[in-house]
Amino acid sequence: MLIHREGYKIILVTLLILAGLNIGIQSLLGEQHIVGKIVLSISLVFFILIVQFFRNPFRNTIINENHVIAPADGKVVVIEEVEETEYFKDKRRQVSIFMSPVNVHVNRNPISGIVKYAKYHPGKYLVAWHPKSSTENERTTVVIAGSKAEVLFRQVAGALAKRIVYYVKEGDMATQGGEMGFIKFGSRIDLYLPLSAKIEVSLQQKTKGGETVVATLA
Secondary structure (H helix, E strand, C coil): CCCHHHHHHHHHHHHHHHHHHHHHHHHHHHHCCCCHHHHHHHHHHHHHHHHHHHHHCCCCCCCCCCCCEEECEEEEEEEEEECCCCCCCEEEEEEEEEEEEEEECCEEECEEEEEEEEEEECCCCCCCCCHHHHHHHCEEEEECCCCCEEEEEEEEECCCCCEECCCCCCCECCCCEEEEECCCEEEEEEEECCCCCEEEECCCEEEEECCCCEEEEC
């Protein structure tokens, strides 16, 4: 299993803290004390959870200019027509994918094309399914212009997410399925698609970033 580079520092710091904690407890109470064994067991489980959060599995993206690919692993929680006010300033089809702490949190480009817009917004940390999280939480907005349409997608921090990382900038060439960022701990991604796009997913459906076809562009 590959570990994403965003996890290297956190995993190392976690390992050092847990090792120091367990060594200290065993020095005070002895290696066979029940408290030491319980703390060691909890520490191992916690460390495994941290490592699995930063896993970066291989994804086989089939490049297709007509498809919008899921930018993240998770569950579809919103499919609706909305007014997009930051970039398009018109009606769009919104598809939102919620990522729980157990999902892979690598974010991927939904289409290939030129990055036309990329902006970071500091903000609150409302729960990711809150109606105002898309406009009030810490977030980034990225627009890629492909051969068929422009697609906007937004990384939205959740109650646990305290840092959003994105690697693209305006003028970059984005490749469908390629890494564009990472959100540390629970969060969501909103996609804003043309009204003419045919949605290929349903509410509560699980998605696999870089592989699941979310929509077909007209």
